[in-house]
Amino acid sequence: MLEVRDLAKRFDGFQAVGGVSFDVPRGAISAIIGPNGAGKTTLFNLITGHLRADSGRVVLNGRDVTGIAPHRLCRLGVGRSFQRQNIFPRLTVLENVQAAYVSHRGRGWSMLGRVDGLYRDETARLLEAVGLRDKAGEVAGLLSHGGQKQLELGIALALEPEILLLDEPTAGMSAAETRESIALIGRLARERRLTLLFTEHDMQVVFSIAQRITVLHQGRVIADGAPEAVRRDPEVRRVYLGERS
Amino acid sequence: MMRRVPWPLIVLVAAFCVPALGSRYYTFVANDIAIWALFATSLNLLVGYTGLVSFGHAAYFGIGAYTAGILMKKLGLPFLLALPAAAALAAVAALVFGFFCVRLTRIYFAMLTLAFAQIVWAICFKWNEMTGGEQGMPEIPYPDFVWFESIGQVVPFVGGWRTAEYFYFVSLAVVAACLWCMRRIVASPFGRMLTTIRENPERAAFIGVDVRRYELAAFVLAGAFAGVAGGLFGIFNRGVFPDFAYWNKSAEVLIMTLLGGIHTFFGPAVGAAVLIWLNQQIVSYTQYWPLILGTLLIVLLFAFPGGIGGAAEALFVRLARRLRRA
Numbered sequence: 421m422l423e424v425r426d427l428a429k430r431f432d433g434f435q436a437v438g439g440v441s442f443d444v445p446r447g448a449i450s451a452i453i454g455p456n457g458a459g460k461t462t463l464f465n466l467i468t469g470h471l472r473a474d475s476g477r478v479v480l481n482g483r484d485v486t487g488i489a490p491h492r493l494c495r496l497g498v499g500r501s502f503q504r505q506n507i508f509p510r511l512t513v514l515e516n517v518q519a520a521y522v523s524h525r526g527r528g529w530s531m532l533g534r535v536d537g538l539y540r541d542e543t544a545r546l547l548e549a550v551g552l553r554d555k556a557g558e559v560a561g562l563l564s565h566g567g568q569k570q571l572e573l574g575i576a577l578a579l580e581p582e583i584l585l586l587d588e589p590t591a592g593m594s595a596a597e598t599r600e601s602i603a604l605i606g607r608l609a610r611e612r613r614l615t616l617l618f619t620e621h622d623m624q625v626v627f628s629i630a631q632r633i634t635v636l637h638q639g640r641v642i643a644d645g646a647p648e649a650v651r652r653d654p655e656v657r658r659v660y661l662g663e664r665s
Numbered sequence: 666m667m668r669r670v671p672w673p674l675i676v677l678v679a680a681f682c683v684p685a686l687g688s689r690y691y692t693f694v695a696n697d698i699a700i701w702a703l704f705a706t707s708l709n710l711l712v713g714y715t716g717l718v719s720f721g722h723a724a725y726f727g728i729g730a731y732t733a734g735i736l737m738k739k740l741g742l743p744f745l746l747a748l749p750a751a752a753a754l755a756a757v758a759a760l761v762f763g764f765f766c767v768r769l770t771r772i773y774f775a776m777l778t779l780a781f782a783q784i785v786w787a788i789c790f791k792w793n794e795m796t797g798g799e800q801g802m803p804e805i806p807y808p809d810f811v812w813f814e815s816i817g818q819v820v821p822f823v824g825g826w827r828t829a830e831y832f833y834f835v836s837l838a839v840v841a842a843c844l845w846c847m848r849r850i851v852a853s854p855f856g857r858m859l860t861t862i863r864e865n866p867e868r869a870a871f872i873g874v875d876v877r878r879y880e881l882a883a884f885v886l887a888g889a890f891a892g893v894a895g896g897l898f899g900i901f902n903r904g905v906f907p908d909f910a911y912w913n914k915s916a917e918v919l920i921m922t923l924l925g926g927i928h929t930f931f932g933p934a935v936g937a938a939v940l941i942w943l944n945q946q947i948v949s950y951t952q953y954w955p956l957i958l959g960t961l962l963i964v965l966l967f968a969f970p971g972g973i974g975g976a977a978e979a980l981f982v983r984l985a986r987r988l989r990r991a
Contacts, residue, residue, distance in 0.1 A: 508864035
């Protein structure tokens, strides 16, 4: 469904991403892992057009989407979350998700009529699904960190994506929060038949949910495949799990 | 309960009654406030709702003023054509300038809006044949109010006012209509998209919002409403002058907007009223108005960063909470 081919990006002489290729099959839950500075977020930003790649291609459903503007990519069925700054902090929780519906369903240019009543049912259902029903009226910026992550997921799901890219969905969470939120993400992905690609630094999280794992190290793919194979890969054990062979 | 009180309507009705007080001075001040309230609210479409701080909003005010002034004085066109033309030309200018401005962000955006405004000012200042240059264009005629008088023959209270008072009624009606439109716009789905851009442009793009096009649309709308305000102001002021487009007008309207509070719809209008009223009061006591203004701004920025509107809202929330507890 999503093919990444030889994607490369250099910042002031530093090779952040150096010729990365991998595939994300439809319906799969895939993870990109790697130590800090491995280029995970840069890779994400290259895929979603927030950064311009020096070379390489991104192909979505057979269509070349390399370097396409984020709002276009979004309309092609790609949802994404960000590591930081991922919500509309002064709007309420409900308004956050509602705004995503308004934009996604093409009502954004309507200057007549009121926004308040739009997509209330869909929004309520989605907030229920991500566990924020009780917080609908709260100002989003005042939610806990975990709550904001849930909201972010809600915003991304309102766009009815085929493929969802999550950048470190559990960053900054406690162990308990992480488990809950991964369970939630896994359940939502299955229910909605989403293709999921996420980055993560916590190995346990990854092995508990991912069906395919791509390991990034210093901007390059060093392993790619099913969790068991990746876990046994000597190169991965050496650079990532910190074992000496 | 308190929220049900239709404050805007009450203020509007009260404003319509001002000439009945019989003082030309009050009507003059009220007219000034009404026009600046429109101007400040139009700026707030950008500052408060889209998160774009324009430092050159006077450009569109000036273009509106010159358009209406030239059409009415030189071509003798009626007010009913001249005012929409003022809005239209200001909107076109905003479209052209805005096309470039929305490609920059933050301080660079502000500087470019200022640069375009200074260009507009320079054109007004130098294009003698068209704008009257440095001398400006005095004696813009008042609109024709004969029809008003003829209605006044039938309906009580409508007839028998001075021309300046008729103009006050007309500008009040225009301002009210424009504010109503803007309120509809900010409460519309389009308005919600603008607030997502203000809150987080990066995220807004990834819910499918074409950020630049929305910003440009907001810029054009704000320009058009500023053009209406300018068109009214030229007639009210009995003349159009290059300083309408000068940067200190841009600063003045920005100060009003901040003073009133950018996070409430009527905040900027309140800011306009307070600033104009204060100015009128203080200049009769002292010539140090800029000193007072500066002090006021410092107090505002530190004590009430949300402006008068923000402070009022916070007070309201606290009162409501206390009432609930009681």
